[in-house]
Amino acid sequence: MKKAAKSASPKRETRRRVPLAHVAVKRVYDAPEASDGVRILIDRLWPHGLSKAELKLDAWPKELAPSHELRKWYGHDPKLYAEFNRRYRRELASHKGELAALRAMIRGHAATLLTATRELDLSHASILRKMLK
16 A cells, blocks of 8 residues: 655745733732733823832833824723724734834733723723733
8 A cells, every 4th residue: 555645735834933921911000020020111101100210111112002192082981992992903003013022022021011091901901912912
């Protein structure tokens, strides 16, 4: 019995994916912890009442924060969240390079996205976290 001939089709090049580590979301006013890993401020504006030393940042990619216009329009109204999600993702699509740089920075490390927002589940932080994973 003859063995079946191997397929002559060229092998697909596969890039080995390095998994992203755990990405958490936290308020800037919460105390820094060793488990935070890489600490990234994702708001466009500096949080009130905090010094740079207190915040202990590793990065502040302002361009990945929602635009001033989008932030004002949304106003954290839960009824507008679905539309905010769509619009924010569209804004992020125009910053692919910055998003890729952030992914590269956190690859293989624990990371914490920091925001001054009170409603974390209704914020840009939760959307960006999903985009990074």
